[in-house]
Amino acid sequence: MNKADQIIQEIGERPTAVRTAVLGVLLNAGSALAHPEVLERLKNLGEFDRVTVYRVLEWLVIHGLAHKVAGTGRACRFQATHPDTTHRHAHFQCRECGKICCLTEIEPKLTNLPEHFTVESIELNIKGVCDDCGRHIPR
Amino acid sequence: MNKADQIIQEIGERPTAVRTAVLGVLLNAGSALAHPEVLERLKNLGEFDRVTVYRVLEWLVIHGLAHKVAGTGRACRFQATHPDTTHRHAHFQCRECGKICCLTEIEPKLTNLPEHFTVESIELNIKGVCDDCGRHIPR
């Protein structure tokens, strides 16, 4: 049995073909993927409907198996959640290659927040140039 | 001469009817507005084309007269930049009423960032329940 299947069964949900395939794609990706990228990579594994893939991605988020990151542009990106990392962390998106990666080391500190506001979630997105893209530009 | 006109002339750009009107709407708004909300409020001031309004909103951002905030949902929201606030600050969006406001007091601290990444911008979006919506819910 493959890893994706196993993860889905562990949480007591139905490991269908699409769920297993989509989670597998996310697990193999090094960074967060947008819907078209997921679809593209699924082509190697069979025929999958785009609407179903949208639904499965949301399903993965609801069940905590993936998280959703808003990058540049209008499309959300999805990344498999590693069991050992907390969900609350910052993300970095490279202006050059567009890749998004988790910055699990950074804990956004919230001081000075008006006390009458109830905080439910925090999103910290940092944009710039990543290591790979930066090393080719002379400094 | 109205405020919006004056601001546009101060930066040496053409104060056209649409620019003046759109900036005026943003200046009068208490929070960040999405494109349809801007269009709606413009109806009191005349007939404006939606594409032109999109272009003017981007123009305002480029010229530093407004800033763009990504809230819940896919639409960006725009808010007039107050001359006395720095552009780098956090935003709070209420889950109940959807309003977005600037949290100019909060400075996102970036420690632990991998040193080979070049940071160009930081976006800190906090979601929860605002004062107005929270006070009606018994605690």
Added chain:
DNA sequence: TCAGATTTTGCAACATAGTTGCATAAACTA
């Protein structure tokens, strides 16, 4: 194992948010 109940999928249509090309209109400059 299998009938019935529940959930998931695929397809078509719809929705929302924004962009592009281009001809016309407005604003600026000399």
Added chain:
DNA sequence: TAGTTTATGCAACTATGTTGCAAAATCTGA
């Protein structure tokens, strides 16, 4: 005010999702 530059309006197009619904897959209890 003539010529040049810039902004606008309109139509068509793109990107990113969402919804309704019938068919297929999956599960459950007898």
